[in-house]
Amino acid sequence: MFLKIPFKILRLATAYVRIRVKNIILKLKLVFGKNVFIGSNVVIDPGYHWLISIGNNSAITNGVTILSHDGSLSRHTGYTKIGKVSIGSNTFIGVKSIILPGVSIGNNVIIGAGSVVTKDIPDNSVAIGNPAVVVGSIKDYINKHKRMIRTSEVYECQSLLKDNIRDFKGEIGYVKTNFENHEDL
Numbered sequence: 001m002f003l004k005i006p007f008k009i010l011r012l013a014t015a016y017v018r019i020r021v022k023n024i025i026l027k028l029k030l031v032f033g034k035n036v037f038i039g040s041n042v043v044i045d046p047g048y049h050w051l052i053s054i055g056n057n058s059a060i061t062n063g064v065t066i067l068s069h070d071g072s073l074s075r076h077t078g079y080t081k082i083g084k085v086s087i088g089s090n091t092f093i094g095v096k097s098i099i100l101p102g103v104s105i106g107n108n109v110i111i112g113a114g115s116v117v118t119k120d121i122p123d124n125s126v127a128i129g130n131p132a133v134v135v136g137s138i139k140d141y142i143n144k145h146k147r148m149i150r151t152s153e154v155y156e157c158q159s160l161l162k163d164n165i166r167d168f169k170g171e172i173g174y175v176k177t178n179f180e181n182h183e184d185l
Contacts, residue, residue, distance in 0.1 A: 033058065033089060045069060048082050055089030057108065063096040070101055087122065096133075108138050 030049055033056035043065040044052060051068035054060065070081040083102025087093065091105055094113035098103070104120045111117060112128030123129045125134045126141045 036060070039064065039095075042066075045085075051082060051101075052085045052087075054087045055091065056089055057089055058091040058093070060087075060093050061095045061097075061113075063091050064099070065097075066099045068101050088146070110138060110141065 030044065031053035033054055036054050037058045037059040039060060039062035041063045042060055045066060045068045046082050048068040052066055060066070066085055066087075068082060072081075074080045076133075081101060083100075084104075085095045085099055085101065086104040087099070087164045088105055088107035088109060090107055091109045091111075093099070093105075093111045094115060096113060097111050097115045097117065098112075099117045103117050105111065105117065106121055106123035106125065108124045109121050111132060112126070113119070114130070115128050115132040117127070118128040118131040121132065121134060124138045126138060127134045
């Protein structure tokens, strides 16, 4: 049985959590761009957080882990490996992805859900997997989905939330979101 919580309360609670997360990030003095989304349960390496930078208009989704150190050898050698992590602007890091030390992720990149990024990812790429590999360009990915959107059901976001997605008929559909830097189809 689902717990019915008014949408306004959920939105306020979510906003509170985001504000707390951003305040913590600001206290840690991370290099952090404008308009960055940080989802829930994100782990940003607490030991070497100053080695991490995130560009403008990026999304770090739920459950992502960003590591700037690897302590696996410290008990055996007395040394901990550290490395800068750079996440470019207009980048989307999918749910439960892991970014390892010494990695640079370019601008306009999508990292698929559950990916483990062990090496640099160039600008304008889509990368997925464990380890993450580039599978295509952002341009091809966007064009593919534009074609799919034209032939799929499209829902307004607010109506889906109000109706608890009762009207969803297909296996795959699209929800119209209101981001400023999008093109109309």
